[in-house]
Amino acid sequence: MSDQKNYLVTGANRGLGLEFTKQILGVGHNVYAACRNITDIDELQLLSEEHQEKLIVVKLDINNHDSILELNELLKDIVIDVMINNAGTIGPLPYFENTHKQHFGSIDYDVWSDVLKTNLYGPVKMAETFLEQIKKGHDKKMIFISSVVGSIADDHQRAFAYATSKTALNKSVALLADILKDQEIKVLAMCPGYVKTRMNGGGANLEPEESIAGMLKQIERLDHESSGTFVRYNGEKINW
Numbered sequence: 345m346s347d348q349k350n351y352l353v354t355g356a357n358r359g360l361g362l363e364f365t366k367q368i369l370g371v372g373h374n375v376y377a378a379c380r381n382i383t384d385i386d387e388l389q390l391l392s393e394e395h396q397e398k399l400i401v402v403k404l405d406i407n408n409h410d411s412i413l414e415l416n417e418l419l420k421d422i423v424i425d426v427m428i429n430n431a432g433t434i435g436p437l438p439y440f441e442n443t444h445k446q447h448f449g450s451i452d453y454d455v456w457s458d459v460l461k462t463n464l465y466g467p468v469k470m471a472e473t474f475l476e477q478i479k480k481g482h483d484k485k486m487i488f489i490s491s492v493v494g495s496i497a498d499d500h501q502r503a504f505a506y507a508t509s510k511t512a513l514n515k516s517v518a519l520l521a522d523i524l525k526d527q528e529i530k531v532l533a534m535c536p537g538y539v540k541t542r543m544n545g546g547g548a549n550l551e552p553e554e555s556i557a558g559m560l561k562q563i564e565r566l567d568h569e570s571s572g573t574f575v576r577y578n579g580e581k582i583n584w
């Protein structure tokens with residue numbers, strides 16, 4: 345297929361990353377599915393039986409920059425059309441039993457530091473590291489799965505670690521859009537909605553299928569004009 349593309353998806357073993365992988369494979373593209381634990385990936389294994397050469401499972405811990413560099417070395421000859429920085433953490437799980445660690449007065453600074461490492465430094469390090477492969481791609485897109493919780497204007501959740509990690513990620517997306525404009529790379533921050541995944545422990549209202557179908561549409565639409573914006577899965581603009 346001549347319009348076949350290569351996607352690199354992080355956190356591909358469960359939740360939104362797994363659903364991204366399923367839907368991208370479903371329309372015939374290739375997925376480099378990055379997971380930190382490649383021994384406990386039953387659903388991905390099943391998918392790889394169905395999509396033999398199109399699904400390549402690779403190891404990646406985004407908290408470990410050597411692991412990012414090792415993956416880059418492994419994929420050095422691969423052109424990447426779209427990189428989806430999806431892997432992320434809300435903090436220690438179950439979330440509702442650990443919220444005090446993110447609340448003013450009882451903040452656990454080790455937790456904050458871990459969340460920043462995963463949600464902020466990891467995706468930015470991925471952008472720095474995979475720049476050359478993305479420059480060679482046809483689409484030249486870097487996607488960052490953020491959250492409305494990171495919006496200063498629109499959200500007031502008091503989870504210091506998670507909220508600030510996504511706010512800082514959003515600022516990084518705006519910086520990257522500006523820095524990478526001359527290299528024709530488009531960058532987007534997205535909120536998937538409140539989706540039923542491990543992260544939410546049951547309170548969410550949206551199925552992963554709907555969220556991902558919507559986000560893939562926004563990724564498809566992303567162009568130079570919309571680069572550096574922050575949108576919901578359904579295309580609504582979110583205020584920074």
Ligand SMILES: NC(=O)c1ccc[n+]([C@@H]2O[C@H](COP(=O)([O-])OP(=O)(O)OC[C@H]3O[C@@H](n4cnc5c(N)ncnc54)[C@H](OP(=O)(O)O)[C@@H]3O)[C@@H](O)[C@H]2O)c1
Nearest residue numbers: 355359360380405406407430431432491538539541542543
């Ligand atoms: N679900 C929602 O309602 C919602 C809303 C707003 C934003 N988001 C964002 O959407 C993204 C995906 O979340 P989700 O809902 O799918 O949550 P999830 O089911 O908890 O999945 C998180 C994924 O990230 C991976 N991950 C975490 N730390 C990692 C690391 N250091 N290295 C590599 N992979 C790592 C996890 O791997 P393991 O399985 O090995 O832990 C897992 O694959 C996150 O960025 C999250 O902040 C989700």
